[in-house]
Amino acid sequence: MENKRYRKELEYKLGIVFKDESLLNVALTHSSYANQKKHVKYNERLEFLGDSVLQLVITEYLFMNYKEKSEGELSKKRALIVCENSLFEVAQRWKLGEYMIMSKGEELTGGRYRASILADCVEAIIAAIYLDRGIEVAKTFILGNFKGIIDRAMKNEIVLDYKTKLQERLQEHGDIDIRYDLIKFEGPPHRRKFFMQVQIDDSILGKGEGYSKKEAEQNAAKEAIKNMEEKYE
Known part of the structure; x- marks a missing residue:
């Protein structure tokens, strides 16, 4: 991140100190910024990986803790837990938009508050944690941040649409x-x-x-x- 103080502030919120600080930098970098700078990595590849890590952790948790639920029921609940709205909720909790690196043009059109951009960034951060600290730390991080969402989903208190x-x-x-x-x-x-x-x-x-x-x-x-x-x- 361009400002090290802000990166440390976000690490404190996440409860994670990265061994490889560049992973967090990439996770926070939007494609609009990379398009203006040469040789800058951005978060879309991490987002791809983070989506799979999140799906795996939530799937395992539901499978192990809700044995009475059918495959169909668990699939519906998982969809609620990992949807854009849920990821956006987590991002807002961290005020994630304040820490993202994006172009001035994207910022001026509301990019720091756009649900899709923030949701994708959460997935990228999950991937960065997985690569930096391994699956067990990533699992603890995901379940800690999504526990309330999981509980609400299982009580039918979340509606996808x-x-x-x-x-x-x-x-x-x-x-x-x-x-x-x-x-x-x-x-x-x-x-x-x-x-x-x-x-x-x-x-x-x-x-x-x-x-x-x-x-x-x-x-x-x-x-x-x-x-x-x-x-x-």
Whole structure:
């Protein structure tokens, strides 16, 4: 990392001191930065490896600890645990965007807060830990950081796609036209927050916000589902 103090600060958050500091540097480097600099490695290859390490650790944990669950049930739960939303949640916990190395252009368009970029970086960090410290340290790291997500997934408290779930619930009563509308947005271009609402005809079911329209729509759908559940409790 260009600033050693920031790298040490992140290592403290991760609970990992790297033997090979270059692995963490690569894990934090976005392709947009490498495209502007010659001979700079970036994190896409590490992301590829980290995805597999994460899948293996979570698969083994579910297999060993939920023996009553079928293969199909475990596959669905694993998908919830390793999805982009879960990885993004972990990244936000570390404020990972602050430590990433990216081009000025990517930063100005909100790259430090983009869920897909941060989720990929988490996978790259997992790979860096695996290569630097081995599978047992990587396993401890993953289970420590994903334990709450695993617990929520197994209690059916995580939904992969709130928009789809809302659509399915509402269409139990026949075809219904669901509409997502942008209420407003605020903030500078590189940190723009969107406010959306979901409604049927003139009835507003829920509102949500996020740093992309997609995220705001998902949060609006999530609130709508919560409101429906409270109404019929």
